[in-house]
Amino acid sequence: MRRRVRARWFKREREEAERVKDRDLFKTVEEVFDSLTIDHVYRLYRKGVIWELKGVISSGKEARVYWAKSRDGEDLAVKIYLSATAEFRKSIKKYIVGDPRFEDIPSGNFRRLIYEWARKEYRNLKRMWEAGVRVPRPIAYQANIIVMEFLGENGYRAPLLAEVGDELGPDYLSSLFEDLVAQMELVVCKAGLIHADLSEYNIMVWKDKPWIIDVSQAVTHDHPYALEFLERDVVNVYRYFSERIDLGVSREELLGKLRSCLRV
Ligand SMILES: Nc1ncnc2c1ncn2[C@@H]1O[C@H](COP(=O)(O)OP(=O)(O)OP(=O)(O)O)[C@@H](O)[C@H]1O
Ligand SMILES: [Mg+2]
Structure with a gap:
């Protein structure tokens, strides 16, 4: 920061x-x-x-x-x-x-x-x-x-993204977004989970990086609402950043990338 x-x-x-x-x-x-x-x-x-x-x-x-x-x-x-x-x-x-x-x-x-x-x-x-x-x-x-x-x-404690996002410049936000996308890929594609409550309120900004918190409700890919939860996470994250900076990627592209990792 x-x-x-x-x-x-x-x-x-x-x-x-x-x-x-x-x-x-x-x-x-x-x-x-x-x-x-x-x-x-x-x-x-x-x-x-x-x-x-x-x-x-x-x-x-x-x-x-x-x-x-x-x-x-x-x-x-x-x-x-x-x-x-x-x-x-x-x-x-x-x-x-x-x-x-x-x-x-x-x-x-x-x-x-x-x-x-x-x-x-x-x-x-x-x-x-x-x-x-x-x-x-x-x-x-x-x-x-x-x-x-x-x-x-x-x-x-470090601030939530919701608490400092508006004070951070576009370059800083861009790098947070890029990093967050990589984190989301790890969650879905490597951990085999969907956070299911991801938004600026469950992301902390610490040491210049986004940290994901509050994972109690995360579910595995075989959960009946897995796709619905994944879509909601993507919508939340995309909305927050796209209202503040140019993202150079569409919401559908982002969702598509993550959805391709769903194992069911
Ligand atoms: N590891 C941590 N280090 C520092 N602060 C933390 C940590 N984990 C959580 N917090 C702080 O505690 C708050 C609540 O944590 P968390 O989101 O996990 O609980 P919650 O039950 O969802 O509460 P809320 O309903 O307020 O979101 C976070 O918003 C954050 O400010
Ligand atoms: Mg929380």
């Missing part, structure tokens, strides 16, 4: 963190954890994965992402699924149809549903990482908790 844009981003983040005092962050950490989650965090601590849980990076409806430290002082991102609202259960249905891991979960067993969902995210992350996709390095999985590489510095 341009040095100026980057400096401005981290300054904003610092100011925000100062506004939300440490005490509040700690309170949040304490309040939202049920005893089982505390137990699982503790297990990760005993395994030597997490040394210190620092503060909240993001609190979505279902999951929170925390900044943590490993025993060696490495920054970690810890994503913890905390609840399964009715809306969430409804929204994930489409991604788990025909998936045997989910079929035998009794309908009221929300905890198992969350564990399975978190495990699916970890496995997807691992599969992408092993295929060479630029995703946060997967580090550990435990029940409703995923531990991965932290993207950012000094506890401040």
Whole structure:
């Protein structure tokens, strides 16, 4: 990222963190954890994965992402699924149809549903990482908790594409797009997956490159909606960049290239 844009981003983040005092962050950490989650965090601590849980990076409806430290002082991102609202259960249905891991979960067993969902995210992350996709390095999985590489510095996360895209020049955006297309090819053609929620909100810009995050809903090629999900990902990415720069490739060409890798 341009040095100026980057400096401005981290300054904003610092100011925000100062506004939300440490005490509040700690309170949040304490309040939202049920005893089982505390137990699982503790297990990760005993395994030597997490040394210190620092503060909240993001609190979505279902999951929170925390900044943590490993025993060696490495920054970690810890994503913890905390609840399964009715809306969430409804929204994930489409991604788990025909998936045997989910079929035998009794309908009221929300905890198992969350564990399975978190495990699916970890496995997807691992599969992408092993295929060479630029995703946060997967580090550990435990029940409703995923531990991965932290993207950012000094506890401040890197920006999402949606947050900085408009401050980046056309050349920079062009190179992000080109790189992103290569990442999408790796996801589809090498990892054999479709992200299924790809957009400027699930792409972080870090070290001048696009990083793909939030892979819980990714599906394999044999999923009944695989093609529909792939098309949606392409539409999202294409829309974002084509509104800002000249791409020199049509949406159909891009989709065609990726679709040719679908194995079913
Ligand atoms: N490895 C990471 N390093 C730094 N920040 C991260 C990392 N993973 C996620 N984040 C931050 O946490 C936010 C939420 O993560 P993610 O998108 O995986 O969860 P989510 O459940 O989809 O939340 P949301 O509904 O807000 O998208 C991201 O938008 C990003 O700002
Ligand atoms: Mg997300």
